[in-house]
Amino acid sequence: MSPSLSLRRLTFLLAGSFVPTAATSGQTVSAHAVLAAPKHSTRLTGLTERVDGAWAGGVLEFGVGRLGVSLSGMRGRLTAPDPGSVPERDVGELTLDGQYGLRPWLRLELRYTARAFSSAAGYQRWDLVGVGAAASRDLGTPAVRAFVSLLYFPVVNVSEQERPSFVLGSDVGIALAPSKLPIAVMLSYRIERFSFADAAARSEQFEALTLSLGVRARRHAGRWRLGGAEP
Amino acid sequence: MRSPAPLLFLVLAAAPAAAQTGRQALTAGAERYLLADYRGAVPLLSRGLDPKAGPPDRLWKQGVERLADMLLVLRRDSLAATWLRWAIRLAPDFEVDADLVPPAVVRAAAAARAFVETTPHDRFVARTAFEWPITISAPAPGIVRLAPAPIPITARVGADQFLRGGEARRLPSGSYEVVVSAPGYLPTRLTVEVLPGVTTVVAVSLLPETAGLLYVQVRPWGTLFVDGQPIGYTSVAAHRVVPGRHVLRLEHKGGAARDTTIVVGERQAVRVSWVGQPDTTGDPQLDRALAALDRGDTERGVVLLRQWLSADAAGAPQGTQSLALARLGEVAWSLGLRDSARAYLRDLVQTDPFYSVPPDLFNPELDAAFGRVRRETPAIAIQAPRDTVVTPVRDSFPIRIAVGRPGEVRLLLRLTRPRPRDSLLVALHVEGVAGVRIPLTAPDGSALAPGRYAIEAEVAGTGPSALVELTVERLRVDTVPHQAPIPDFRPETRKGSPSLRTVGEGIGLGALALLVSAVVNDARVSGRAIPRGAWLIGGSLTLANIALKRPGVPITEHIAYNESLRRQWNEEDRAIAAQNATRLGTAPLRIRATREP
Numbered sequence: 128m129s130p131s132l133s134l135r136r137l138t139f140l141l142a143g144s145f146v147p148t149a150a151t152s153g154q155t156v157s158a159h160a161v162l163a164a165p166k167h168s169t170r171l172t173g174l175t176e177r178v179d180g181a182w183a184g185g186v187l188e189f190g191v192g193r194l195g196v197s198l199s200g201m202r203g204r205l206t207a208p209d210p211g212s213v214p215e216r217d218v219g220e221l222t223l224d225g226q227y228g229l230r231p232w233l234r235l236e237l238r239y240t241a242r243a244f245s246s247a248a249g250y251q252r253w254d255l256v257g258v259g260a261a262a263s264r265d266l267g268t269p270a271v272r273a274f275v276s277l278l279y280f281p282v283v284n285v286s287e288q289e290r291p292s293f294v295l296g297s298d299v300g301i302a303l304a305p306s307k308l309p310i311a312v313m314l315s316y317r318i319e320r321f322s323f324a325d326a327a328a329r330s331e332q333f334e335a336l337t338l339s340l341g342v343r344a345r346r347h348a349g350r351w352r353l354g355g356a357e358p
Numbered sequence: 359m360r361s362p363a364p365l366l367f368l369v370l371a372a373a374p375a376a377a378q379t380g381r382q383a384l385t386a387g388a389e390r391y392l393l394a395d396y397r398g399a400v401p402l403l404s405r406g407l408d409p410k411a412g413p414p415d416r417l418w419k420q421g422v423e424r425l426a427d428m429l430l431v432l433r434r435d436s437l438a439a440t441w442l443r444w445a446i447r448l449a450p451d452f453e454v455d456a457d458l459v460p461p462a463v464v465r466a467a468a469a470a471r472a473f474v475e476t477t478p479h480d481r482f483v484a485r486t487a488f489e490w491p492i493t494i495s496a497p498a499p500g501i502v503r504l505a506p507a508p509i510p511i512t513a514r515v516g517a518d519q520f521l522r523g524g525e526a527r528r529l530p531s532g533s534y535e536v537v538v539s540a541p542g543y544l545p546t547r548l549t550v551e552v553l554p555g556v557t558t559v560v561a562v563s564l565l566p567e568t569a570g571l572l573y574v575q576v577r578p579w580g581t582l583f584v585d586g587q588p589i590g591y592t593s594v595a596a597h598r599v600v601p602g603r604h605v606l607r608l609e610h611k612g613g614a615a616r617d618t619t620i621v622v623g624e625r626q627a628v629r630v631s632w633v634g635q636p637d638t639t640g641d642p643q644l645d646r647a648l649a650a651l652d653r654g655d656t657e658r659g660v661v662l663l664r665q666w667l668s669a670d671a672a673g674a675p676q677g678t679q680s681l682a683l684a685r686l687g688e689v690a691w692s693l694g695l696r697d698s699a700r701a702y703l704r705d706l707v708q709t710d711p712f713y714s715v716p717p718d719l720f721n722p723e724l725d726a727a728f729g730r731v732r733r734e735t736p737a738i739a740i741q742a743p744r745d746t747v748v749t750p751v752r753d754s755f756p757i758r759i760a761v762g763r764p765g766e767v768r769l770l771l772r773l774t775r776p777r778p779r780d781s782l783l784v785a786l787h788v789e790g791v792a793g794v795r796i797p798l799t800a801p802d803g804s805a806l807a808p809g810r811y812a813i814e815a816e817v818a819g820t821g822p823s824a825l826v827e828l829t830v831e832r833l834r835v836d837t838v839p840h841q842a843p844i845p846d847f848r849p850e851t852r853k854g855s856p857s858l859r860t861v862g863e864g865i866g867l868g869a870l871a872l873l874v875s876a877v878v879n880d881a882r883v884s885g886r887a888i889p890r891g892a893w894l895i896g897g898s899l900t901l902a903n904i905a906l907k908r909p910g911v912p913i914t915e916h917i918a919y920n921e922s923l924r925r926q927w928n929e930e931d932r933a934i935a936a937q938n939a940t941r942l943g944t945a946p947l948r949i950r951a952t953r954e955p
Contacts, residue, residue, distance in 0.1 A: 168883045175883060264867070266899070267906030273867055273899045275874050297878040299871040299895045301902060314898065316871075316891030318878045332883040336891040 156351075157311060159186040159341030165218065166334045167205055173328070176213055178205035184220075186339060193228040205244075216246040226261070234261045236276060242333075249287075255319075256282040257296060270306055274315075275299045283321070291321040291331070304343070309353035313339045380411020380490075384421045396428040401494050403428075404554065407445075408490035414449040422452070423459045430462050437554070438463075440531050442470035444551035451726060473533070475696045479548030482589065482597070483565060484538065486550055489557040499528045500552035504538070505561035511540045513560065526557070538562045544569060544598065569598040570622035573629040573654040576608060578718030580632075583607040591721035593692040595656045601626070608632060629654030634718075637685070639678045643670060651685055660689055680706055680713035684720075691724045699724070703731040711739045711760035712791065732790075737762035738824045740769075740815045742951045747833065749946050750805035754795035757826075759815050764789040766818035771796070773811055783813070798947065805943045808832045810952075827952045835945035837938040844927050850917045851910035860907040868900035 163182040168175060182203030189196050201220045207213035220242045226234045235258075242253040259278030266273055280294035300315025314337070321331040344351050387402030403425040407418065422445040429438035446452050446467075454467040503526035504513045513521045516534045521527055531554045539545035543564035550558050574582055576592035583589060585604050589597060592608070601624045608616045620628050633652040638645050647662030663682050671679045687702035706713060720728060741758040748755060759767055767788045772780035783796055796813075798806045808830050816823035856864075875892030 166884075168885070170880075170883045175885065177885070266867075266903045267908075271902055271906055273871070273903070275871060277874065277878070295878050297874045299874055299892065299899075301895065301898050314895065316875065316889070316895045318875055318889065318892075320878050320880050320883075322880075330880055330883050332880050334884065334889060334891060336894065 153190070153192060154346040155188075155190040155343060156346075157186075157188045157341050157343040159188070159311065159313070159339040160184075161186055161199065161201065161337055161339040163201060163203070163335045163337040165203065165205065167216075167218075167331070168334075169329070169331045171329045176207070178207050178213055178216060180205040180218075182218070182220075182335070186341070188341075195226040195228070195234075197224045197226075198222070199224070214246040214248050216244045218245075219243050232263055234263075235259075236261050236278065238278060251288065252286040254282075254284040255280045255294065257294070259296070261298070263302075266301075270304055272302050272304075273300070274302060280319075289323060289329075291323050293322040295320050300337075307354070309342050309344065311339075311341045311343055313337070313341075315339075380406045380408045381417070382406070384411075384417055387421065388417075388424060391424045391428065396432060400425065400428055400432075404494040405490070405492075407441075409448060409488060410490065414445075414452065419445075419449075419452060419454075423454050423463060426454075426466060427460060427463050430460075430466060435466065437531055438466055439470055439473075440533060440551050440553065442467050443474050443533055444553060446471050446474045447551065450723070475700075477533075477535075477549035478694055478696060480546055480598075480694075482587070483544075483546045484536075484548045484560060484562045486548070487559040487561065488553075489559065491555040491557075494555040498555040500531050500554055501526050501528055501557040502534065502536070502550065502552055503527075503557055503559050505559055507540075507562060507564075509540045509543065509564065511538055511562060511564065513538045536560055538564065540564050542567060565598045565600060568601055568624035570601055570624065570626040570628060572597040572599050572620075572622070573627065573656055574606070574608075574632075575630070575652055575654040575656075576632045577634060577652075578610060579721040580608045580610045580613075583609070591723055593688065593721075595654075595689065595692040596694075599628075606630065637681060639675070639681065641666070641670065641674060641678060644674070644678060644682060647682070648685060651689060656689055656693070660686065677710070677713065680710045683709060684713070684715055687728070688719060688724060691727070696727075700727065700731050703728050704735050707732050707735040707762040708737045711737045711762055712741060712758070732762050733764060735762035736817065736822050738767065738815055738817055738822050740813065740824045740826050742813065742826045742828065743949070745948070745950045747946050747948050748798060749944065750798040751803075751944055754797050755949060757794045757796055757813060757815075758791065759786075759788050759794060760791045761788045761817065763817070763821075765821060767792075767815055768818060769794060769796075770814045770816070771811060772814055773809060780814070785818070799943075803943070805945075806830060806947065808947070829950045829952050831948045831950075832942065833946045833948055835941050837941055838934045840934055841927060841931055844923050847920050847923065848916040849913065850920060851912050853908040854911040856904045856908045860909075861904055863907070864900040864903035867903055868896035868898075871896040871899055 161184045165182050166179040168177045180203050182201045184199060184201030186197055186199040199222045203218055205216045205218055222240045224238045226236050228234045238257045240255040244251045257278040257280035259276055261274055261276035263272045263274040276298045278296040283291050283294050296319040298315055298317040300313060302313040304311040316336050319333040323329040344353050383402045384406030387399045387406055390399035390402060403421045407421050426438040426442050454463055456464045502515055504521040504523055506524040511523045514537045515521060519527055529552050531552050533549055533551050535549050537545055537547050543566055546562055546564060550560060552558055574592055574594040579592050582592050582594055584599060584606060599622050601622050603621050606618050606620060622628050631653045636652045637648045644666050647659050647666055650662060651659035663686055667682055683702050683706040687699045687706060690699035690702055738761045766785060768785045769783040770780045771783045784794055811828045811830060812825055814823055814825045872888055872892050876888050879889055881887045
């Protein structure tokens with residue numbers, strides 16, 4: 128099975144999982160502005176190349192009952208610590224993320240990410256499909272929660288380059304969502320580790336420290352209201 | 359030779375009871391009846407019921423009841439029915455006392471009345487008289503005799519017996535239809551009862567075929583005489599009179615008589631009207647019909663009234679339909695159509711049990727019939743004020759109930775909102791019309807709550823029911839506003855030092871974040887075993903957990919202060935609530951009847 132075919136199938140599977148099975152009363156929507164400090168490291172034949180920079184973007188989330196889906200878009204530039212050693216790269220990322228709550232503290236996650244690098248050296252696109260689980264716990268108050276997630280990316284496609292043999296990701300963070308205010312603040316740190324076949328002697332890692340600030344709205348009795356708590 | 363006087367005395371003293379006078383025989387028969395000597399009592403009571411012996415008073419009516427009772431017990435129910443029919447035909451107001459006589463007699467009397475009412479006769483053309491024998495033995499046949507007349511009359515009795523004037527025939531006891539006719543005269547038909555041993559004399563004065571018709575419409579009702587002969591209560595309709603000149607006299611109870619002379623032509627209909635105050639309703643077609651009746655144009659008036667009832671009565675103002683039915687009943691009664699009259703009266707009772715017949719409309723006979731029909735017709739209606747304002751603690755709510763057949767009426771209060779439930783308000787025996795006052799407060803003094811209610815009246819058993827819907831609103835009353843919430847509570851806790859468990863949990867959470875990141879992190883690529891971002895998140899989690907999970911330490915002084923504030927606030931609020939409840943309880947209620955049957 129070709130990677131592109133499996134990618135399309137997984138995309139359909141992901142889209143199908145978002146179809147609500149029944150009308151539920153709790154519908155939430157939130158929009159966030161995101162600032163991130165990404166870092167991309169590549170190790171090839173003993174040499175390590177690191178670039179970092181700043182990203183900005185936004186996230187749109189929609190939740191119905193146990194189902195949640197979010198779409199995020201980021202754009203920024205990565206530069207090397209030593210100017211001139213590595214060309215600057217423009218980076219854009221689009222992520223579609225679906226979640227299903229098994230328990231109030233445990234959610235299954237299915238994520239598709241398309242990340243593109245553009246520089247004087249050329250254009251490269253990464254398509255990643257990952258599955259995993261996210262756990263969360265409140266810190267003394269429901270308004271503040273810690274979360275941690277682990278993802279395995281079974282389908283990864285890199286344009287014009289060898290596909291990694293094993294990809295693992297993690298995301299840890301802390302989220303603040305006061306019940307009396309419609310805002311939400313989140314600080315998270317994610318890592319995506321890409322391992323390639325031994326023959327290539329190559330490995331890559333993508334990290335991002337992200338701070339987001341958003342507003343939430345909840346639909347109750349047919350009307351949308353700002354705020355995340357039940358009236 | 360000894361004197362025969364003692365022997366003669368003994369013979370006389372031992373004479374049978376039948377030799378007694380009518381009233382004595384009734385008394386003696388009653389004594390035998392009370393001793394259950396039925397075979398001895400039957401001949402005595404039969405003998406004593408001779409109408410020539412006295413008026414049909416209480417003793418006579420009891421005699422009929424007892425005779426019917428005994429005959430029913432002796433399984434001679436057809437003879438009992440014949441006696442009852444005879445008594446009802448002789449005394450139209452005869453009624454058995456349902457409280458005293460056995461139910462079988464009540465049923466037999468009702469059947470006898472129904473029979474008599476369906477077999478009326480023109481009492482101005484045919485009359486019956488009775489010749490009582492000295493003794494009566496139950497199995498003996500009776501005799502029918504046709505009185506002689508100046509014209510050659512012939513009578514057919516039953517199916518196959520024919521008599522000429524002056525002839526008599528022995529017949530088994532029972533009811534017989536008699537048709538008397540003569541050439542050139544109008545035949546007449548009547549039903550007679552043949553009683554054991556009694557001679558029933560049928561006397562007729564047939565009217566010529568050219569007889570005219572007399573209609574007399576009078577209000578208030580009166581008694582009509584034609585040429586000095588009593589015709590009966592008004593109204594009179596289609597009464598046949600011999601062509602020629604006649605003097606009519608109308609007598610009102612307690613009023614002066616009126617006389618007038620009419621000349622009746624051959625087959626002519628003469629209409630006389632003495633109506634003081636004609637009925638008007640505002641409905642043109644109905645008023646036209648009533649006017650036709652008032653001027654004696656009975657047939658046309660009936661047609662117009664029936665048309666109005668079938669076409670326009672549904673949306674007519676209250677009372678007009680009842681008036682139309684009452685007038686139709688009165689007309690049918692004057693035409694001798696007793697069954698039809700009762701049907702109209704029954705409709706009248708069912709349409710509006712509250713309807714009060716104008717006192718000048720129904721003559722005593724019709725009024726009595728209406729009373730009987732009313733008592734036999736299952737019907738009920740209730741009335742409530744359409745819009746009234748009452749004070750619950752002082753007033754009660756008046757309800758009027760009207761029934762046709764008397765019975766036990768249960769009055770239920772049905773709450774329709776917010777959830778349906780009902781409760782019995784009162785049960786009472788109603789004969790005709792009754793008034794009930796419904797209290798508007800519960801035993802605990804609380805007033806009827808505003809809302810929508812229905813009051814249903816039903817006759818106990820499987821009787822009919824009637825409903826009136828009420829909307830109860832409490833009129834505006836000034837109440838004291840409740841206090842605002844307490845604004846200046848003091849904080850009752852402060853954050854204390856974190857516990858070891860909290861510190862442990864915080865460190866654990868931070869370590870977990872570090873661990874997960876460290877597991878995924880490739881130290882050779884990132885250059886760090888634990889990335890800086892992981893340290894930042896782990897540290898944040900640890901600090902946040904320790905900071906937010908610090909236990910609250912109660913501040914005793916503040917708690918006591920707040921509690922005193924709360925207590926004071928609650929006391930004042932309860933006082934306000936009690937004061938408002940009192941004001942609301944005494945607030946006037948506006949009660950509107952939104953739907954009546």
